[in-house]
Amino acid sequence: LCLTAALYGPYVPGAGWVVDDHVNLERHAEAGLLGGEWLYATYEYAGGQAGGHVWRPVPSTIHHFLAVAFGREPPAFRALNLLVHLLNGALVYMAAMRASLNHRASCWAMLAWTMHPALVESVAWSSDINDLLLGTFSLLAVRATLSEKDRTKQLLLVYVLCLAACLSKEMGVLLFAAILPLAWWKHEGKTRISLPAASLAASLTYLGLHLAVTANSYVASSTSVPLSHVAKAWTANWSWILYLPHQAPMAH
Numbered sequence: 733l734c735l736t737a738a739l740y741g742p743y744v745p746g747a748g749w750v751v752d753d754h755v756n757l758e759r760h761a762e763a764g765l766l767g768g769e770w771l772y773a774t775y776e777y778a779g780g781q782a783g784g785h786v787w788r789p790v791p792s793t794i795h796h797f798l799a800v801a802f803g804r805e806p807p808a809f810r811a812l813n814l815l816v817h818l819l820n821g822a823l824v825y826m827a828a829m830r831a832s833l834n835h836r837a838s839c840w841a842m843l844a845w846t847m848h849p850a851l852v853e854s855v856a857w858s859s860d861i862n863d864l865l866l867g868t869f870s871l872l873a874v875r876a877t878l879s880e881k882d883r884t885k886q887l888l889l890v891y892v893l894c895l896a897a898c899l900s901k902e903m904g905v906l907l908f909a910a911i912l913p914l915a916w917w918k919h920e921g922k923t924r925i926s927l928p929a930a931s932l933a934a935s936l937t938y939l940g941l942h943l944a945v946t947a948n949s950y951v952a953s954s955t956s957v958p959l960s961h962v963a964k965a966w967t968a969n970w971s972w973i974l975y976l977p978h979q980a981p982m983a984h
């Protein structure tokens with residue numbers, strides 16, 4: 733964690749706005765009341781755009797509080813990303829230990845996470861805190877799945893954490909695909925089904941809330957995008973494997 737902080741830390745004081753930071757962060761604080769983060773599509777509320785299918789109220793609420801507390805200053809948002817990234821590294825270590833890895837192996841897992849080139853953009857681009865928070869709540873959900881707590885409390889915790897992951901970024905709806913094998917590996921009996929079911933219920937809850945807020949489903953949004961654009965996006969998502977980290981587009 734100290735090594736990660738030493739590598740990223742020097743770039744915090746001189747941080748500036750990048751790409752759509754100008755809408756999401758520089759102008760977002762002017763949008764008005766905090767409740768609007770939960771009642772309107774994220775980009776619509778941030779920049780006055782009509783409609784939109786993106787709804788990520790957890791990161792936008794955190795940014796709202798940060799803007800009120802520190803003003804619209806780029807270093808404050810960059811520092812927040814770094815702190816969340818370091819927190820995620822610690823969560824990787826704890827999840828690895830919960831998964832019965834020894835201390836050394838857990839440390840290597842934490843190092844691989846914090847130093848992975850695919851996460852550079854998420855830490856350096858302030859608007860991309862949604863990916864970091866998705867990681868935070870996903871790791872907490874994994875840790876809760878691997879625990880031996882009271883089953884009722886465990887189910888409620890997994891549901892809440894998976895829902896928080898979805899509210900950070902829509903990719904959280906797929907988290908149940910990770911919860912399922914972990915539950916079957918770690919537990920026995922009905923717990924193998926109930927934990928993935930709790931995660932799936934959180935995904936369905938989010939999709940229902942998303943549709944109510946944006947009046948725009950992801951199915952409708954995806955069918956309106958040309959197939960060539962979809963193929964290009966997926967190619968870009970995997971391009972960090974082929975290119976040096978600083979050349980990889982859409983590494984997040």
